[in-house]
Amino acid sequence: MKSLTLIFFLFFLSSCDYMGLEKQILNKDEPIASLFDIKLYRKDIQNLIPKNISKEDSLIFVKSIINNWAVKQIILKKSLENSSSKLNNTINNLVANYKQSLLINSYKEQIIKQQLDTVIKEKELEEYYSKNKQNFKLNEELLKVKFLNFRKDLSTKKEVIRLFKSNEIEDLEALEKYRLNFKSYQLNDSIWVSLDNIMLKTSFSKEKLLKKTKFTLKQDSLSLYLVAVKDVLKRNEIAPISYIKQNIKQLILHQRKIELIREIEKIIVKDAIQNKSFKTY
Numbered sequence: 001m002k003s004l005t006l007i008f009f010l011f012f013l014s015s016c017d018y019m020g021l022e023k024q025i026l027n028k029d030e031p032i033a034s035l036f037d038i039k040l041y042r043k044d045i046q047n048l049i050p051k052n053i054s055k056e057d058s059l060i061f062v063k064s065i066i067n068n069w070a071v072k073q074i075i076l077k078k079s080l081e082n083s084s085s086k087l088n089n090t091i092n093n094l095v096a097n098y099k100q101s102l103l104i105n106s107y108k109e110q111i112i113k114q115q116l117d118t119v120i121k122e123k124e125l126e127e128y129y130s131k132n133k134q135n136f137k138l139n140e141e142l143l144k145v146k147f148l149n150f151r152k153d154l155s156t157k158k159e160v161i162r163l164f165k166s167n168e169i170e171d172l173e174a175l176e177k178y179r180l181n182f183k184s185y186q187l188n189d190s191i192w193v194s195l196d197n198i199m200l201k202t203s204f205s206k207e208k209l210l211k212k213t214k215f216t217l218k219q220d221s222l223s224l225y226l227v228a229v230k231d232v233l234k235r236n237e238i239a240p241i242s243y244i245k246q247n248i249k250q251l252i253l254h255q256r257k258i259e260l261i262r263e264i265e266k267i268i269v270k271d272a273i274q275n276k277s278f279k280t281y
Contacts, residue, residue, distance in 0.1 A: 033066045035073050040066065111264055112257055120249050128248055129241045136239045136247075141195035141210060144231040147202050149183040152224050156181075164226050165215050183223065189230045192243045202227060210234070 031039040045065050049058060080088075129136070148164055150157070156178060163175040172187055179185060184201040186193070195209060202209075203218060203225050210232055218225040233240070241248070272278035 032062070033069065035070050036077060038073055040069055045069075108261055108264075112260060116253070116256060116260055118253065120252055124252065125245060125248050126241065128252055129244075133238050136244055137236050138233060138239050139235060141235060142192040142233040142240070142243060143195055143198055143209060143229055144189045144192060145198060145209070145227065145229050146187050146189040147198065147204075147225070147227040148185045148187075149202060149223055149225050150178075150181050151183075152219060152222055154181055154224075157224060161217070161226065164228070189228065192233070192240055 031041050032045075033040040045062065048065055049061055053061070146164070148160070150160065154160065160175065160178055160181075163171045163178075166172070175187060186198075186201075195206065198209060199206065203220065203223075204216070204227055208216065209227070209229060211229065212232060213227070213229050216227050216229075218227075269278065
């Protein structure tokens with residue numbers, strides 16, 4: 001314990017020599033610290049030093065890095081001296097297995113990148129959805145809805161309300177001309193959107209939005225809010241394919257990856273057997 005304290009104390013004193021440390025930092029080839037038989041060079045720490053700091057702050061920062069490095073090396077040396085051969089073997093095996101896993105996964109990713117077919121046809125999406133519908137139950141409410149939020153004193157508010165109530169494409173296109181006057185809006189009620197997302201943009205309650213309605217108006221001291229709920233899907237109902245299309249694509253691609261890797265593994269083993277490099281006894 002005394003030797004450990006002495007080593008660290010001597011190291012700490014040497015690292016406090018700012019003039020010497022500054023010269024070492026400027027010289028790329030000179031070590032900036034040494035401990036036991038290990039040396040620490042500028043290149044080892046240069047990416048750790050923040051940019052645009054003063055010379056004084058830089059030296060303080062480097063001194064802190066050096067001291068932390070010394071503590072780590074001392075503790076590591078002590079741990080190696082006190083660890084059993086069984087523990088060392090276990091750690092070495094873990095490191096070897098981890099390295100093997102990294103290499104294998106890297107190789108697999110290369111194969112996937114080169115050979116995986118990423119084109120998914122609409123028919124395949126529909127077939128996958130049809131076979132797995134029960135796995136696509138909603139954990140949120142969805143709406144087909146249109147809404148508007150604009151100033152209460154808008155001079156054209158009667159015209160805006162009239163156009164909003166209409167289901168004619170021409171009227172909705174005409175409504176688009178006023179969009180710069182809207183605080184928030186959505187005029188496409190043919191797509192499914194999350195209830196939570198709509199509630200962030202309107203002042204209507206959850207209960208009101210979960211009921212189909214052709215037109216509802218609400219106002220406060222400053223604004224008018226219009227909403228028309230065309231359709232509702234509640235939690236645990238089956239999600240529509242249009243809403244989860246991207247999720248289905250990812251699932252199909254994941255399935256293809258697994259099948260591709262299995263096929264590659266079979267080919268590799270078959271080749272090894274044919275080349276007589278793989279034998280079983």
